Each structure stands twice: as C-alpha cells, then as structure tokens.
Amino acid sequence: MSDSKPRIGLFVTCLVDLLRPSVGFAAVELLEASGCVVEVPQSQTCCGQPAYNSGDRKDAQAVARATIEAMEGFDYVVAPSGSCAAMLREHYPTLFKDGDVWRERARHLAERTHELISFLVDVRGLQGVSARLSAHATYHDSCSGLRELGVKDQPRKLLNSVEGLQLTELRESEVCCGFGGTFCVKYPDISNEMVTSKVRDIEASGAKLLLAGDLGCLLNMAGKLKRLGSQVEVRHVAEVLAGHIEQPAIGEERN
C-alpha cells in the first residue's frame, strides 16, 4: 500500500440515505480512521436491486449505468451493505453483454467495490477498533454479504475488539431473516414466519443488542421485535464499531 491515502467513494445505499444516516456517518468515521479519504458522490441513488430482482433488466441496466457513472474514478467504492456491494460487485458485470462498453466499465467498478467491514479488515488490514460499549450483543449474518462476499469473520473480529462488548453467537445466524427486498411485501405471511423464528432465536440468545451489516435485514428484524414489544435494541454493526451510538436504536423511541 502506498503512503498516499486511498480515495474512497462511499456508496451510501438508498435505505441508509433515507432511513438511517447515522450508518453512513459511522462508515465515514471508520474509513477515515483507517486512513482513507472519503467522498460521497451526489449523483448516486440506488443500486438497482428492486428492478433487477423483479426481472426488470432494462431498468436495472439504466440504474446501473447511472451508478457506474456516479462511482467511477475512485480508488475504491465502499458500501455499508453486503447486498448493495454484491449488486455492484457480482451482478453489474452480468447485466451487460460481452463487447458492450458498459460491461467493461461495470467490471472495472466491480473490481474496486467492497462491503464496508470486509474492506476495513481484508483491504485495510484493520485488527481492531478503539470503540467501547458495555453491552451484550448478538450478530446476524445477512445473506448477500455472507454468501456472495464471504463476510463472516471480519465483523466478529472487529466486534471482539470493542471494549466491554460481550458477543454471543446467534443460533442459525446464517439463516435468512425473511427480508429479501420485495419478498417481504410480496409474500408477507412467509416472510413473517421467517422473521418470527429469527426473533425467537434472538430472544433465546439472551443478548440485548442485535447487530448486522445490512439495513434491510435490520429494519425487518427491528420491526418485528418492536411489534412484539421486545426490549432488544437493533443497530448496524458500523454504528457500534465507530462508537456512533448517540442516535436511538433502529425503531426505538426518541426523546
């Protein structure tokens, strides 16, 4: 790695932008602390998964082209979400035919795109963080990050370095929480069954804080926990690692 600070384009993700800016700021803090310069292109919107996963390839391509343009020219592109990072990294290149210039541009973007926590550990070589939090937490492995990008040990490694944090493994932590983008509204009853069994495991873990790396899953699990009147708090893992916990937890009351 050269001495100059790598320039990072932060892909905020539409859910973080709209619903939980504190995750974006936590990401910025973690990246800056690891010696990066962070920029946030204004022309980014959404990664295109709603269209892509609905079989609407044309619209997915249109949005991908816009994202590629917005995020070009950085040393790395980093997203605080396994599913959006996987969209850019694994799926964008497949959206365009061989020989299409956009395929090359997509590939170029894909090569430098990373999920936040795996970027910090695998690319920046981060061994630990300086945050402290006295809490009993458990961690859910969101599907895309886990299976498409191999995010598994990295968040645990960093969480174990948080002073005061006790981490208990969640039973079946690798089983989908039932979010699945549009799945949760297209098949609400099945989705409910899945998130209900997830919430049962969370309660059984005894932890009072649930963490994960994807806001979609977090909203789903937080929404169910709150509906059931649970006391378990829900946060994005980046918030805890950055010591960025002044905001109420997801779905929690504000003062």
Next chain:
Amino acid sequence: MQSQSHAFKERSSAALQDVQLQKALANVKTGFIDKRAAAAAALPEFDALRDAARDIKNHTLAHLDLYLERYEEKVIASGGTVHWCATAADARDAVAQICRSAGAKTVTKGKSMISEEIGLNDHLEAEGLTVVETDLGEYIIQLRKEPPSHIIAPAVHVTREQVEADFRSHHKTLPDDRKLDEAELLVAEAREMLRQRYLEADVGITGANFLIAETGTSVIVTNEGNGDLTQSLPKVHVVIASLEKIVPTLEDTCTILRVLARSATGQEFSSYTTFSTGPRRAEDPDGPEAYHVILLDNGRSAMLGTEFEEMLRCIRCGACMNHCPVYHAVGGHAYGWVYPGPMGAVLTPSLIGVEKAGQLPNASTFCGRCESVCPMRIPLPKLMRHWREREFEKHLSPAAVRSGLSAWRFFATRPRLYHLGGRIAAAMMARLAGRKGRLKSLLLGGGWTKHRDFPAPEGKTFQQLWAERQRSEGPAS
C-alpha cells in the same frame, strides 16, 4: 399430476396455519442440515468432487444426443428395450402397453418422481391394475391419497402420530391392540404388509438415479432395499427416467454417487445402490424376463442451449429444499406440483410454463443457501431470476409492480429529483412517527406492517446532512 402452482400464495398461507404440518416440518429443519454439514466436513475433497460432478454433467449435456444413442445401443445389446417418450402421455401409454402385454394385475413400484410427473398411478389404476408403492414414504402417502411433498422424503409432511393412525385404519387384518408408537414398529408393519405384494406383482416399476451410457445400466439408490425387490421379483422390470439422467461411464457415476448421499441425507453412501443391466441372462439365478426403459423428455430437450440448461445437472438430492427457509416454512405441497423447493422453483416453470408457475421463482429471498449446498453447483437464485425476467418480458408480472418499477426508475436515474423526493419522504415519515420512532401502518406497505412495525427515518437524509457538514467545514482541501 395437475399443477396447482399458480395458487402458491394461498396454499402457502394455508400451510402456515396447519399445525400438524408445522410440527412435521421441524424435522427437516434440524436433521438433514446437521447431517449434511457433518458429512461434508468429514470429506476434505468434497468441494473438489462437486466440481468434478458438475463438469461431468456439463460435458454430458453438451453431447447428450451422442450419449443417449450409445446408451440405447447398450440396452438393446443387453436384451432390453428403450421407449423414447416425448410427452407424459406417451410415457403413460408405453407403461400401460407393457403391463397389458404382460397380462399384469398387480404392479409394484419403487420411488420415482417421474411417475408422479406423468401421473402414472392414476392411469394404471384406470386400466384396472393394482399399483402398490413400496418405498415407505410413498406407501404412506398412497394410503393417504396425497402427492409427495419432498423428492427424497415424500412423506416428510406427515407426523409419526398421523402415520400410526393411517396404519390402524388401513391394516384391518392386524390386531387392534398392537404397539405402533415407534418408527421401527411402523417400518416393520409396512414391510409385513408389502411382503406378499412383492410376490404377487407381475411388473415392477422403478425410477433411476442414473443411466450409464457406457454399459446401458440403470442405477437406483435406496435406504430400504425395496427397490431391489421391486425390480428383481416380477417377470417384467420397467425403468422410468428422464433423459438428463444419463452419465457417460461407470466411473463418472461413482464420482456423482459420492456427493449424492452426503448431500441428501448426510450418509457416506445410501444403504443400497443397485445397478441393473438388461433382463435376466441364462446363467443368472433370478431377475426379470423383460427389461424396459421409458426415456422421458417432457420438455427437457427444450431447456438445452437456454439459460436453464444448468438445471438439467440436478441429481434430485433434495439438499436445496432441506436448506431453504421458504420450504421450511410452507412445506412441499404449497409448491403445487411434483418438484418443490428451490429446484422446483426453477424446474417447474421449465416443464409446465412460467404462466402457470411464475409464483415459484418469485417466492425466494435469494438468500442463496440452496446454491451453497447444491452438489451440482446449480446457480438456483440466478435461474429463478431468469424466470422473473421471462415473466416480466411477457408482461405477466402484476401491473402495480410494473408501474411501481417505472416510477422508481424515473427517480433513480434523476439524482436531483431523487434526493428532493427522498428528503420530503424522510421528513414526512419522521414527523408521522413522532417520538415513537416507528410506524404501525404505511400507505403502500400493508404487506410490511401487517406483521411488523416500520422503523421511522431519522428525519434528514444522509445526503442532506453530508452537504450541511461539507458546507460547515468549508471546501475539502
């Protein structure tokens, strides 16, 4: 079998309410998963074997015509007959014709998904034949007059208590006070009931896990040994198999067998693996006098050369459904046709049309667990996404989805408008939620708020706050 796949949503909601079913499904969730994981961990070359198995099948599919011809030659050379059947009806007729010319009254059957696919039992019964399923699971669902709900464990949706009740009401010749409260006792009783049937049968029908081109051999794997009795005692043996079951050589077959049982049940090998080549030879002590293979296409050759070709690698191990959280929630019957779970979500639309089965590839969160365990490395989520694309191109997806997506595209490709809209939406929703921090209902999100609260936005968007921060810090150096 009549497809009910179009009613997946209603069927799955009913399944979620079914207390007995939910009790039975709990077994899928635990047993199969741990056993596969242990079997995979115990074999260092497991993943390399998966690659080898995938490569064998890819090679075979690329030269399918060649291997099928070779296979037929070898079957004929060993004294058997191959019946090429383009459709389900052709296959039904061919089996019925064989039974008629054998003067058959009773037919025993080993487990075969193809026979479910072509609706064979009903057809043979209409011809006046008595059809007896000999696989324990198939036997149970035959008594219950139900279709299978899993490709390797057809009665996985039935609890032990239900089986006990079924046996008591059907096995009238046995004493009422017999003990039946353990699985072994049920197995023993089914054996007892089937024994005479094996001897009575004139024709034995089995499926095939593999057809070997090199030798003209059909292979079945079972854990009960019922397949052996089915195919060796009657004077006619009929194998029904679809054409993608072909494998070039014996050695290839052994490679794939090594991943099959481990993926399916976590066994190193199934209890019985039986190779049959042609009818009984002069020097053989026993075996059938005639050997027929029903080779079914039923839409498979149309998958060759398309983006769905990879699905033809499937060896029906069931690992994908054993690991699928949607299958765990609703069981196999919700899928409405022969093939449930992730493999069914890809195969069913291929065979009966996306018009009828489009719900299945949509009912997935794309969590990817199926692909991660598939021994043949079939990219199931990708293939489901291809079906969604076909569906979208054919304008089969709901109008609300389509107009929603084009509105979304309009904003997503116009960043200024998008950010303005986002700011307004975030502020409004935050205000609506007030201090509670969450919403109990949403204008267009009934599917979400039926079962959960919606965590409210913080109020300002990230982009808005970022711009404010940049302004207060002055231009970046």
